[in-house]
Amino acid sequence: MNTTVAATSLQEARATFDAVFAEFAEGAGERDLSHENPIDLVRALTDAGFGRLRVPVELGGFGVDLPTLFELLAQAGEADSNVPQILRGHFTTVEILRHTEDQETAAYWLRKVAAGAVLGNAQSELNGAPFETTTKVESVDGQHLVSGTKFYSTGSLYADYIRVAVADDKGNRRFSVVPARHPGVAHLDDWDGIGQRLTGSGTTVFDRVPVEDHGELGRYKEDLRSxxxxxxxxxxxxxxxxxxxxxxxxxxxxxxxxxxxxxxxxxxxxxxxxxxxxxxxxxxxxxxxxxxxxxxxxxxxxxxxxxxxxxxxxxxxxxxxxxxxxxxxxxxxxxxxxxxxxxxxxxxxxxxxxxxxxxxxxxxxxxxxxxxxxxxxxxxxxxxxxxxxxxxxxxxxxxx
The missing domain is CATH 1.20.140.10 (Butyryl-CoA Dehydrogenase, subunit A, domain 3)
Known part of the structure; x- marks a missing residue:
């Protein structure tokens, strides 16, 4: 993860975005045929500040409005339609953090995003009922550990941290944030869809992976209807x-x-x-x-x-x-x-x-x-x- 972002203004960042989009577009067709994940290009885009578009200015982001965000995502999709899908979980988590009642946790993670952190998603499981999760978070010697298997874990292959839907020992559902590169995390990259082949949307296995500090995101406000x-x-x-x-x-x-x-x-x-x-x-x-x-x-x-x-x-x-x-x-x-x-x-x-x-x-x-x-x-x-x-x-x- 890059801990410094070169662009100091949105205008400067957009010039870099355009250059990275051009690189995405140049090889998009061949990557689709060869199943070459654009990991370095996604990192170049997020290092340029793409991931901090919706982070408030006071926390180090660009604080753009929604029309600006979605126009830039359309430009990314024009270059390579895997890109908005890869970052969908990232931007969704940022949106949740913008509305959470836990301001300390929100500020902690939004500052990390402003510094270049990329958030992945691991929410859905195969063959389960809606809103059901068999992935568990347990407390062992005072540390929270996540174990289980997720599918449709879009973007996690490219992420620094993963927001995982879990259930505690009482069956309460919540989201825990874990490090994406921990030895207990296995990215199988087995998405077999006919399209969006390079989004890292397949299976992720968690084996006693520690939850990050401020990693219990809980629920967002009930009135987040957006x-x-x-x-x-x-x-x-x-x-x-x-x-x-x-x-x-x-x-x-x-x-x-x-x-x-x-x-x-x-x-x-x-x-x-x-x-x-x-x-x-x-x-x-x-x-x-x-x-x-x-x-x-x-x-x-x-x-x-x-x-x-x-x-x-x-x-x-x-x-x-x-x-x-x-x-x-x-x-x-x-x-x-x-x-x-x-x-x-x-x-x-x-x-x-x-x-x-x-x-x-x-x-x-x-x-x-x-x-x-x-x-x-x-x-x-x-x-x-x-x-x-x-x-x-x-x-x-x-x-x-």
């Missing part, structure tokens, strides 16, 4: 980045073609009206994604300012509507791109297939099939969306 929308917006920013990349990469394919099809109206691909129409439709999808992302990120920022249950409910409904819309248009764009270059676009060296696979994988998180009903129930009956905290609390109460 978190459900926040975690979904990371995916929407990533999908927007994919839409942008599809325009750029498809345009490059067309510009590099030396021939067209039998029925083409031009001998040059760059003058073929049907091919130009494909690229035009891709641009329209990108334009829509950009506008929707900006709209919902501004809505969540407004809800944070209003700080009322009604405002957060409205922001969640708008985020859900954006999820329904963006998934459809980005998947359509990822399919449409193949029309611009004939069979050559299906070759592995074109790397266009990764955009559909990555978008399809992102679309499978927080399943979109439920969102139209949630939206409709709100519009017709005024029924507010269920908050993740409330759902988890109800589950814990039922178990006890």
């Amino acid at each position: 978190l459900n929308s926040f975690v979904q917006l990371v995916h929407l920013a990533n999908l927007t980045g994919i839409a942008r990349s599809l325009v750029a990469e498809t345009a490059a394919v067309v510009q590099g073609r030396s021939r067209t099809s039998l029925h083409a109206l031009s001998d040059k691909a760059t003058q073929d009206p049907d091919v130009l129409g494909v690229v035009g439709r891709l641009y329209a999808h990108r334009f829509t994604a950009d506008a929707v992302l900006r709209k919902v990120s501004e809505a969540l920022e407004s809800a944070e300012t209003a700080d009322t249950p009604e405002a957060f409910a409205q922001a969640y409904i708008e985020t859900s509507a954006a999820q329904v819309a963006l998934i459809d248009i980005v998947l359509e764009a990822a399919n449409l791109a193949f029309h611009a270059g004939g069979s050559s676009t299906a070759r592995e060296r074109a790397h266009l297939d990764r955009h559909w696979r990555n978008a399809r994988t992102l679309a499978s998180h927080n399943p979109v099939i439920y969102k139209p009903r949630v939206i409709g129930d709100y519009v017709i009956n005024g029924t507010g969306p269920v908050n993740g905290y409330d759902r988890g609390r109800a589950s814990a109460a039922a178990d006890n």
Whole structure:
């Protein structure tokens, strides 16, 4: 972990971000084929200050607003859509720390993030009931130790610390922070999804791993209603980045073609009206994604300012509507791109297939099939969306 961050201003940091994004983009397709984890590039990005974007200024961060954060995540997703996914758990934890009632713990960890620390996530387990965890934290000779197995532990392979969902000996659920490089932590990197292959989203095994100082994060405030929308917006920013990349990469394919099809109206691909129409439709999808992302990120920022249950409910409904819309248009764009270059676009060296696979994988998180009903129930009956905290609390109460 780098303990000093060179950039002293957001403007300076953004120039470095752009340079690292360019490096990500240059090798994204080949890394996907060879399964080369971009560990050094992720570290270069976080060393430049990317991880401290939402850390308050007084604690050493840049203190950016939500629209700025999600725009930068979209830029990261355009370069390599693994990046926002890798850092999703990091930014989620920062958001929780910004709202926690334990100000001492929050300040401790936010200062570490400002110094370059990266936080990973290990929350879900395979084959378990919702909100259930078999991973335990136990007290041995006055020290808290974590043992268990997690899957979907996205970003932990790249992290300095991991926020782990655990249960104590009384069955109470909480989050404990442990060192990611401790000998008792095994990163198996066995994620076998069709997309987002380099996110370190597979199994992590913990064997009596000590909890860090200030490592018992407990619960965040009951009125943190923004978190459900926040975690979904990371995916929407990533999908927007994919839409942008599809325009750029498809345009490059067309510009590099030396021939067209039998029925083409031009001998040059760059003058073929049907091919130009494909690229035009891709641009329209990108334009829509950009506008929707900006709209919902501004809505969540407004809800944070209003700080009322009604405002957060409205922001969640708008985020859900954006999820329904963006998934459809980005998947359509990822399919449409193949029309611009004939069979050559299906070759592995074109790397266009990764955009559909990555978008399809992102679309499978927080399943979109439920969102139209949630939206409709709100519009017709005024029924507010269920908050993740409330759902988890109800589950814990039922178990006890």
